Amino acid sequence: MSTTADTRDYFGELENSVYTALETYSNVHRGSGHNSAVSTRLFEEARDIVLDYLGVEKKHNVVIFCSPGGAAALAEKLSPEDYRLASSGDLGLSLGVRAIVVARKALKRVTPVQTGGGTAILMAPDWVIWAAPPDIFEAGTPAIINIIAFACALRMSMKCGKDIFRNPAPEKLTASEILHGDDPETSSGRELLDALREKQIGRTVLVPTAEGLRPYINLDNSASTPTFTPIWNAFRHTLRAPAHIHQDLIREVKDICAGVLGAPRSDYDVMFTSNTTEAINLAADSVSREREHGADQVILSTLLEHSSNDLPWRRVSSSVIRLSIDDDGFVDLREMDAMLSAYNERGAHGVKRITLVAVSGASNVLGVYNDLAEIGRIAHRYGAHLLVDAAQMVAHRKVEMERCGIDYLAFSAHKVYAPFGTGVLAARKGLLKFTPEEGEHIRASGEENPGGIAALGRALLILQRIGLDLIQEEERALTGKTLKGMRQIQGLSIYGISDSGSPAFAHKGGVIVFTMNNMMANRVAEALAAQRGIGVRSGCHCAHILVKHILHISPSLQSFQRIIFRMFHGLRPPGVTRVSFGIENTSEDVDVLIRVLKDIAGKKISNNTDVTKQGKDFVTAAAVRVYSPGCDVRI
Numbered sequence: 001m002s003t004t005a006d007t008r009d010y011f012g013e014l015e016n017s018v019y020t021a022l023e024t025y026s027n028v029h030r031g032s033g034h035n036s037a038v039s040t041r042l043f044e045e046a047r048d049i050v051l052d053y054l055g056v057e058k059k060h061n062v063v064i065f066c067s068p069g070g071a072a073a074l075a076e077k078l079s080p081e082d083y084r085l086a087s088s089g090d091l092g093l094s095l096g097v098r099a100i101v102v103a104r105k106a107l108k109r110v111t112p113v114q115t116g117g118g119t120a121i122l123m124a125p126d127w128v129i130w131a132a133p134p135d136i137f138e139a140g141t142p143a144i145i146n147i148i149a150f151a152c153a154l155r156m157s158m159k160c161g162k163d164i165f166r167n168p169a170p171e172k173l174t175a176s177e178i179l180h181g182d183d184p185e186t187s188s189g190r191e192l193l194d195a196l197r198e199k200q201i202g203r204t205v206l207v208p209t210a211e212g213l214r215p216y217i218n219l220d221n222s223a224s225t226p227t228f229t230p231i232w233n234a235f236r237h238t239l240r241a242p243a244h245i246h247q248d249l250i251r252e253v254k255d256i257c258a259g260v261l262g263a264p265r266s267d268y269d270v271m272f273t274s275n276t277t278e279a280i281n282l283a284a285d286s287v288s289r290e291r292e293h294g295a296d297q298v299i300l301s302t303l304l305e306h307s308s309n310d311l312p313w314r315r316v317s318s319s320v321i322r323l324s325i326d327d328d329g330f331v332d333l334r335e336m337d338a339m340l341s342a343y344n345e346r347g348a349h350g351v352k353r354i355t356l357v358a359v360s361g362a363s364n365v366l367g368v369y370n371d372l373a374e375i376g377r378i379a380h381r382y383g384a385h386l387l388v389d390a391a392q393m394v395a396h397r398k399v400e401m402e403r404c405g406i407d408y409l410a411f412s413a414h415k416v417y418a419p420f421g422t423g424v425l426a427a428r429k430g431l432l433k434f435t436p437e438e439g440e441h442i443r444a445s446g447e448e449n450p451g452g453i454a455a456l457g458r459a460l461l462i463l464q465r466i467g468l469d470l471i472q473e474e475e476r477a478l479t480g481k482t483l484k485g486m487r488q489i490q491g492l493s494i495y496g497i498s499d500s501g502s503p504a505f506a507h508k509g510g511v512i513v514f515t516m517n518n519m520m521a522n523r524v525a526e527a528l529a530a531q532r533g534i535g536v537r538s539g540c541h542c543a544h545i546l547v548k549h550i551l552h553i554s555p556s557l558q559s560f561q562r563i564i565f566r567m568f569h570g571l572r573p574p575g576v577t578r579v580s581f582g583i584e585n586t587s588e589d590v591d592v593l594i595r596v597l598k599d600i601a602g603k604k605i606s607n608n609t610d611v612t613k614q615g616k617d618f619v620t621a622a623a624v625r626v627y628s629p630g631c632d633v634r635i
Contacts, residue, residue, distance in 0.1 A: 010156060010164040015236050017152040021145060021626045022232060023202035024216075025419055026535060027224035028144060029118070032525030033535020034207040034216055034615060036223075038622040043144055045623060046151035047134075050099040053154045054084050062107060064100050064134045065142050067274035069445030071098035073113040074137065082106035088150045089448070091157055092166035094239065094246065095146040096274065096421055096449030107133050114139040115315050116277035116308030117542040122565050122573055123307065124558050125322065125545060128314075129565050140277025140308055141224060141414055143421025146449065148626065155627060171240035175248035178237045179256075179457050188465045193474070193583060196462065199229040200584050207533040208614035210605065217534045217589050221582030222364050222392060222511055222541075225417045227455070234458035235420050238451040246450035253457035260460050261409060262400035263426050270426050272446030272453055276391040277308040279410035279425035280358075281315075282432075282442060283387055287356050288316035289433040295353045298343060300384070302331050303549055304363045304370075307542045309389040313358060321354075322545070328497045328504050329366035331359070333374055340382035356385050361393035361409075365543045365578070366496035366550075367479075367511030368504075369397060376405025385431065391415050394460075395582070396475060396509050398468050407431055413456035416463070417583070422452035463583075471583060475510035478581045478590055482512055485594035489601050491517035495550045495576060510581030513541075513550075516601060521575040524600060530615070531605050532596045539575035547575055 021042055026035035028043045047063035066074060068087075075083060083102045088095035102110075112119060112130075116139040122129040130136050157164060173181060187195060197203070206213040218226060238249060254270045257263075263270070273279040291297055298319040301310060305322075313320050321339070323331050336357075342348040357379040362369050372388060379386045387408035390399060395416045401409055408431065413422040423446075434442065447453070463471065480500035486492050493515050497508045516524050521538035528534040540547040548558060551574055565571055579593065599605050 008160075009169070010160070011168045011240060014149065014152055014156065014165070017626050018145060018149045018236075019201065019232065020622075021148045022227055022419075023205050024622050025145065025202065025224070025226060026218065026220060027141060030539055031220055031223060031535060031537050032522065033218070033220065033529045034533060034618060035202075035218065035535055036220070037615070037619045039144055041619050041623045042148045042626055043142070045627065046147050049151040049154050049627075050086055050101065053158060054086055054101055056084060056101050060104055061101050062104055062133045064102060064137045065147050066098045066100060066138070067096060067143075067278060067445050068098055068448050069441060070113060070274070070278065071100050072441070074100055074110070077110045077113070078102060078106055086154070088146070088153070091153050091162065093150070093153055094448060094450050095143075095150055096445070096452065097143060097146050097150045099150070104133070107137075112136055112139065114278060114281040115311035116140050116281065117306060120307055120311065120544075122561065123311070123544045124548070124562070127562060128311070129562065132569070139281065140275040141412065143274055143449070143452070145419050146421040146452065152627060168240040171237055171242070171245070173237055173241070173245075175245055175252055178234050178241070178245070178249060178454055179252060179461060189467055189470055192462070193466045193470065196228050196466070197584055201227055201229060201232060203584070208611060208618055209533045210531045210608050210611050214533045217532070217592060218584065219579045219581065219589065219593065220535045220537050221585075222415070222578065222580035223537050224414045224419055225395065225582050226584060227417050227419055228462075230462065231418050231455050231458045235418075235451040235455040238454040241450075249450055249454045249457070250447050253453050256457045256460050257424055257426065260394070260399065260464065261426055262402050263409070264402060267402065267429055268426050269429055269432060270424065271443060272449070273423040273425055274421055274446070274449075275414070275423040276389060276410045276412040277312075277423075279423045280308055280387070280389060281312045282425055283408045283410065283427065284312040284316045286431065286433045290355060292353060292355070295351050298352050298354045300336070300339060300354045300357045302359055303546050304329060304331070304360050304366070304368075305358070305543065305545070306360060306364055306389060306391070307544070308391075309358055309360060310545070319352060329363055329368040330504070330507070331370050331375070333371070333378065336375065337378050340378060340384060344382040344384065354382070354384050356387060358387045359389070361388045361390040361399070362396065362509050363543075363546070364392050364511065365513055365541050365546050365576070367509040368496065369393070369507045369509060372404040372406065380405050392509070392511070395463060395471075396468070397472060401426060413452060413459065416456065416459050418452070418455035418459040420452035420455045421449050422446070422456050424456070466583070474583070475581050478585055478587065479508065479510045479512065480505070481587060481590045482579065482593065485590065486512070486514060486597065489594075489597055491601050492597065512579045513576040515576055519600075520572070521577045522572060524577045527600050527605060528593070528596055530608065530611050531599065532592055534593060534596060536577055536579055538577045540573055541575070541578060544573070551576070
């Protein structure tokens with residue numbers, strides 16, 4: 001161990017590396033902008049750091065990042081000689097990260113313990129082409145920042161000793177001070193929103209573009225959201241806090257979540273997970289145990305669903321049926337009523353009964369908000385429960401679980417400006433069918449990440465003080481302006497609601513998907529990034545069934561795609577380009593977007609090899625800064 005261990009601020013150095021990662025944070029793998037490229041590079045390098053730490057060769061092994069519960073479930077399927085495990089807890093860090101290193105040959109015999117976002121590369125209503133390891137075993141968005149922090153800590157521990165994080169400088173803040181402490185008491189509404197934008201981490205970072213060095217414009221908030229200094233402070237203060245403060249934080253954030261979700265603690269349980277996907281998988285496991293005697297369970301879903309609210313139900317039920325949608329993306333409520341009546345009232349399908357309706361609160365593709373109160377009323381009328389995937393909802397619209405009759409609800413902190421590896425499952429009391437031992441394992445797994453929980457609580461409090469009505473107003477203005485600009489671009493096609501003057505526009509959030517004539521969606525996204533540093537997302541957005549529906553991909557073409565994708569790995573399915581807004585975005589961002597889209601449509605941009613090289617150099621330099629400990633601490 002280093003002789004400087006008692007004087008050197010290792011926690012400060014770790015905080016500096018994590019802060020640097022947050023400056024260019026975005027979701028990994030499928031994004032087009034500079035930030036997604038950096039986060040992907042850091043995330044994948046973390047696997048190599050784990051291998052170095054454990055002294056395992058890369059050629060014959062795969063590193064899989066999991067929550068504590070996910071790692072335990074995967075390990076149960078493996079022989080002890082087939083894997084090794086590294087935990088953030090081994091270093092004295094409460095990050096909730098497990099890295100399980102598995103022999104490649106052993107994984108051929110193992111099925112995933114959870115399914116959802118990222119575990120499939122192509123899917124249809126009745127078939128799935130699964131991703132290769134490790135993606136197939138990393139359901140949903142991983143705890144990217146926590147994993148990067150873990151990798152940084154592993155590198156530091158290899159140089160300076162395994163116990164360097166076990167005795168941090170004492171943190172004297174209470175749980176309440178961590179969650180509330182650094183806000184001006186009088187700041188709220190637009191004043192708070194404007195002040196918060198100045199505190200966005202990474203807002204001053206310049207990225208290389210065809211127009212020179214420019215500030216990055218994040219229009220990929222549906223994938224993941226950036227964070228802000230007060231939320232980061234809640235995370236970092238919690239890492240240094242003692243265990244009793246962690247417990248106080250967890251209790252208080254449960255109360256905050258219940259208040260935000262309109263789910264009284266007397267009637268609802270709130271538990272923490274690693275992300276929305278894990279939460280829905282847990283709900284699916286529980287629902288599968290509710291089988292009525294003599295009845296076959298059916299899950300009723302919709303064409304709108306993200307794979308995280310589709311694949312888990314296929315795993316536990318042999319019957320998943322989907323409600324159709326209109327051209328704007330709204331569910332046909334009359335069809336829903338008729339289906340539930342046929343299955344549950346008239347017995348038109350024999351012993352099959354719809355026990356659960358699983359719907360998205362807001363579509364991550366078309367941006368529509370369906371009428372959850374009416375959906376809940378219809379479901380309960382026929383004896384079914386309602387689960388809502390609220391990943392795209394909590395940061396944008398008011399949620400009222402009790403009023404809308406929502407029995408289960410799941411969402412992720414990384415879509416609520418707190419990208420530190422936490423998710424939430426809220427469920428009506430008595431519905432979760434886990435044994436006491438199982439329930440304790442689930443609780444312990446989620447609560448091993450108190451920093452992520454504290455950051456979520458801090459983010460939710462800030463959103464409440466800004467006001468969701470104001471956030472909705474801001475996003476509506478940005479969306480309307482964008483739609484107006486896009487409609488003037490020749491060759492650009494918008495899917496879903498495209499007219500801000502339509503009555504349906506009141507039920508659309510800040511998500512727009514589009515295509516451009518004779519240009520693949522990923523090429524449009526790449527051009528936006530290269531020309532002006534605009535980060536968007538392209539492809540099927542883990543909503544393959546919906547995207548193929550709006551693109552009118554015929555069943556015969558889908559069958560052909562299935563054959564081709566099985567033969568040739570690495571192909572991209574047809575998709576759409578997506579713009580999605582968050583509280584950091586402004587009208588000026590829209591002006592830049594529309595101008596560059598017009599240039600792309602008019603073919604006024606050209607491939608610039610210098611910009612491509614500069615972009616790669618930018619990513620490399622950012623990764624070096626994060627994984628090179630020893631810089632000054634930023635507070």
